[in-house]
Amino acid sequence: MGISERKLREKESRIKQIRDSGAALFYKKGYVATTIEDIAAAAEISKGTIYLYFKSKDDLYYSLVEPSLDKLSKKLIKIAGMKEIDPEVRIKNVVDATYEFYDKDPDAYHLVSRYEASIFSNLLSRxxxxxxxxLMRSNLNQLEIVISDGVIQGRFRKLDPRMTSIIIWNTFMGIIQFQENRLEExxxxxxxxxxxxxxxxxxxGIRKR
Amino acid sequence: MGISERKLREKESRIKQIRDSGAALFYKKGYVATTIEDIAAAAEISKGTIYLYFKSKDDLYYSLVEPSLDKLSKKLIKIAGMKEIDPEVRIKNVVDATYEFYDKDPDAYHLVSRYEASIFSNLLSRxxxxxxxxLMRSNLNQLEIVISDGVIQGRFRKLDPRMTSIIIWNTFMGIIQFQENRLEExxxxxxxxxxxxxxxxxxxGIRKR
Amino acid sequence: MGISERKLREKESRIKQIRDSGAALFYKKGYVATTIEDIAAAAEISKGTIYLYFKSKDDLYYSLVEPSLDKLSKKLIKIAGMKEIDPEVRIKNVVDATYEFYDKDPDAYHLVSRYEASIFSNLLSRxxxxxxxxLMRSNLNQLEIVISDGVIQGRFRKLDPRMTSIIIWNTFMGIIQFQENRLEExxxxxxxxxxxxxxxxxxxGIRKR
Amino acid sequence: MGISERKLREKESRIKQIRDSGAALFYKKGYVATTIEDIAAAAEISKGTIYLYFKSKDDLYYSLVEPSLDKLSKKLIKIAGMKEIDPEVRIKNVVDATYEFYDKDPDAYHLVSRYEASIFSNLLSRxxxxxxxxLMRSNLNQLEIVISDGVIQGRFRKLDPRMTSIIIWNTFMGIIQFQENRLEExxxxxxxxxxxxxxxxxxxGIRKR
DNA sequence: CATGAATGAGTCTTCATTCAT
DNA sequence: TATGAATGAAGACTCATTCAT
Structure with missing residues (x-):
């Protein structure tokens, strides 16, 4: 029992090693420029071992992106759904949740924020x-819902919720990317x-006065 | 002389063909996924010819990114320098100029906006x-200058000009990317x-009332 | 003109080199055990060159088997169709034609005779x-037609033409295989x-007396 | 002792599982396309266990082919040796015995009939x-002996016993292969x-009249 | 200058074999 | 003994780059 437990733990740690190394490298160099060999080296295992746990390179990548996106998605849906809370606060909560997600698992965040559909269109199934x-759309939708609520409640000016959510979302992404570059320096x-x-x-800018 | 002129014209047109095809493909598929063969086919020339005019694949890429960045950079420097003009108007002018740059040469714009230092850190010289x-920094700096002017002139609230320029810049980039996706659909x-x-x-949001 | 002709000749000779090496190796070691590197080495070219002329390993193999089978097939159809000729003579002619095919291009013959559907079922399109x-069936069919004619004309005993054609066909294949082994020794x-x-x-054995 | 007996039994059954699965798979997919993993899965044991009982993949294959060939060989030697029996009957007996061998253990038969020396020349020792x-030769030899007897006894025409044995042997192999294909359809x-x-x-065809 | 055939290093993936438990 | 995770050599295939014509 102790043994099988340990084995399970080891297996999970191995998977974690691969996932962590994969996320870090995919983020740093992009999908195409990252090789399975790179990931194996970073995880301090052999190439073959990766294929024990992941069917292929794109399977590994998908398995990194999907749950991350999913997790963030669920979080934002929850926050955006709290209709009783003031829209301004909810917007702040959405931003806080996204920042927390970023802070706890930066690689996962980057996979999400750098995700480019075009790369996948040839690799993944429909x-x-x-x-x-x-999932990507959902995140924006949540922001849109909150802003829409604010407009209806007369707290925000009459502006396009869609557009406003895009502004907020991309401002967040852009700032993180930019400040990280400065941090590196x-x-x-x-x-x-x-x-x-x-x-x-x-x-x-959006508040009604 | 007529002959050498024609030759020169042909040579320049040849280079333009390569550059245009390269920019379009690098933008559409990314640096790694774009092959020299792709570019040659799009430019309707042979692979070898590309190497007559460009030392290597990354040389071609660099030669595309650099002048584009440079051009935009110069434009923004000019606009931002018009101290006599109202800061709000100058911000709008910066945005207009950037949009015009994007509108006239979308591929060049995308090369700039999609430029990822990490990929090149292994390919390009220091x-x-x-x-x-x-060059990338310069663009932000121009925005920063304008905002700084506005703050000093008491037209904007006392906020961090750097931060504000980041917000504006990334909002622009994010919106273009997002709306292009929707356009494609x-x-x-x-x-x-x-x-x-x-x-x-x-x-x-930044105006002083 | 002379140049383009020579180029064409060189290209064809390159393809021939690959085909010949491929046929010889596929025959000697079987499809799976033959590597592209093997074939390249035998043809005294590089791996990559093979892919200039053939889409994939199985494409090369198919391109070797198909025309060979087709050629033999056509030959046998022609011979078997000569209804005015004595069935015994036609059987001999079929055997002669098959032997001639074998004699002129042993590798092609071996690809045909060693062809195993099971290997291809995963590689080739339906x-x-x-x-x-x-094509494989056709060869047997031609023999069957001749034997059938012989039975109808009362030259052969009343036996199953299908079965008899199988006997003749496999005897031929078996003898070649066996005698080649002895030859090697x-x-x-x-x-x-x-x-x-x-x-x-x-x-x-089949003649009516 | 009861325990060691059980252990022995289990060990033997384990080996049998491996051998049976191996024979079936080697026949169905060929030597190269059959993986140790396949065999282990079919035998419902682990990959490692195979290596407890067999030194290597080709060792396992050899250990399957050799006894099968040996068994058939011994059978045919016995039958062919019955000089007192009519040669025609002995030929039939040889065929019957071969068919029975095939019928009882088709996988073993196929290993024998599909055996290709060329594949093994790199794997097996001299x-x-x-x-x-x-062993392969022996089978033919037995047929040759019987035919030779028939010729000497004046029952068969004066023909080459070697050649005739080849005809019979290969007809048998060819027919089985061919009819199996049809059976599959x-x-x-x-x-x-x-x-x-x-x-x-x-x-x-060989009988003297 | 322009071509495009040829090259071979580099990539993903498989699988026989080993070995710690 | 039995297991199955780990290894790494080997194979199919791609593509930046070179070079003879």
Whole structure:
């Protein structure tokens, strides 16, 4: 019993090693430029071992992107659904949740934010592709719902909720990407504060006075 | 002389063919997934000819990205430098200029916006890499200058100009990317209007009342 | 003109090199055990060159088997169709034609005689697979027609033409295979005489007295 | 002792499982296309276990082919040796024995009939290779002996016993292969009757009148 | 200059074999 | 003994780059 437990633990840790190395490399170099050999080396295992746990390179990639997207998606749906809460607060909550997701698992976040449908269109089945697209869309939809609520409740100006959600979403992604580059160059970490500043500006921009 | 002129013209047109095909393909499929064969076929020349004009695949890519970045950069520097003009108008002008750049040469724009330093850090020399980074930074700097002016002139609230420029810049990039995806799915073209809406929201968010 | 002609000749000779090496190796070691590297080495070219002329390993194999089978097939159809000729003579003619085919292009013959549908069922499209099967069947059918004619004309005993054609066909294949083994061991070449002896025995066995 | 007996029994049954699965798979898919994993799965044991009982994949294959060949060989030697029996009857007996061998253990038969020296020349030692060749030859030799007896006794025409044995042997192999293909396509089972028909024709062809 | 055939290093993937438990 | 995870050599195939014409 102890043995089988340990085996299970080891197997899971092996999978985790592969997933972690894969996520980090896919994020750093992109799908095409990352080789299975790279991932194996980073995980300190052999090439073959990866194929014990993942059917193929794109299977590994999909298995990284999908649950991450799914997790974030579920989180945002929950937050956006709290109709009783003030829309401004809900927007902040969405941003907080996304930042927390990013903070806890940056590689997963990057896979999500860097996801490019075009790369996958040749690799994944129609089903999987549509599923990923749906998840991506869902995140934006949640923001849209909250903004829409705010407009209806007269808290926000009469503006296009769709457009506004796009602005917020891409501002978030862009800021993270930008501040990370600065971080790499040894500069101070302004990620969280820049995000907060951006939210402040945008809320001010959409708020009804 | 007539002959050598024609030769020159032909040579230049040959180079243009390669550059145009390269830009379009690099944008559509990404650097790694684009093959020299692809580009040669699109340019209706032979593979070997590309190597007459470009040292290597990454040389071609660099030669596409650099002038595009440079061109946009110069444009923005000019606009941002018009200190006599109202900061809000200058911000709008920066956005207009960027949009015009995008509209006239979408492939060049995409090369710029999709440029990923990480991919090139292994391919390009330190010099070239730094140069590209500088150009990228310059664009943000111009926005920063304008916002800074606005803050000093008391037209904008006291906010971090750097942060604000990041917000504007990434909102632009994100909206283009997003609306292009929707365009591909056959939906109405909301690129320009979404951009305008976003600028409106942000200006409202940073304006001093 | 002279140049393009030479180029064409060189290209054809390159293809011939690959085909010849491929046929010889596929015959000697079987489809699975033969590697593209093997074939390239035998043809004294590089791996990549093979892929300039053939889409894949199984494409090369198919391109070797199909025309060979087709050629033999057509030959036998022609001979079997000569209804005015004595059935015994026609059987001999079929055997002669098959032997001539073998003698002129042993590798092609071996590809045909060693063809195993099971190997291909996973590699080839339904169309191609059916086509090969049809060709294989056709050869037997021609023998069957001749024997059938002989039975109807009262020259042969009342026996199953299908069964008899199978006997003749497999005797031929078996004898070639067997005598080649002996030949390899340095023994005298009895291929043709054994074939003739076998035909003699079988004709005697089916002839009506 | 009861325990060690059980252990022995289990061990033998384990080996049998491996051998049976191996024979079936080697026959169905060929040596190269059959994986150790396949065999282990079919035998419902683990990959490692196979290596407890067999040194390598080719060792397993050899250990399957050799005894099968040996068994058939011994059987035919016995029958062919019955000098007091009529040669025609002995030929029939040889065919019957071969058919019975095939009928009882088709996989073993196929291993024998599909055995291809060329594949093994790289894998097996000279000794083993020669041994297999000897066994293969022996079968033909037995037929040759019987036919030779028939010629001497004046029952058969003056023909080459070697050649005649080759004809008979290969007719048998060819017919089985051919009729099995037809069987797979759902057609009636004509294996035994075709064999009998073939023997009838050949005997008639070699009989002295 | 232009061509495109040829090259071979590099990529994904499979599988015989080993070995710690 | 039995297991099955791990290994890494080997194979099919791609593509940037070179070079003879």
């Amino acid at each position: 089903d999987k592709l549509d599923h990923l697209k749906d 040894g500069k101070t970490d302004y990620r969280r504060t820049t995000i907060d500043g951006a939210v402040e500006i945008i809320l001010r | 010099d070239k890499l730094d140069h590209l980074k500088d 056959g939906k109405t073209d909301y690129r320009r209007t979404t951009i305008d809406g976003a600028v409106e929201i942000i200006l409202r | 169309d191609k697979l059916d086509h090969l099967k049809d 340095g023994k005298t070449d009895y291929r043709r005489t054994t074939i003739d002896g076998a035909v003699e025995i079988i004709l005697r | 000794d083993k290779l020669d041994h297999l060749k000897d 759902g057609k009636t089972d004509y294996r035994r009757t075709t064999i009998d028909g073939a023997v009838e024709i050949i005997l008639r």
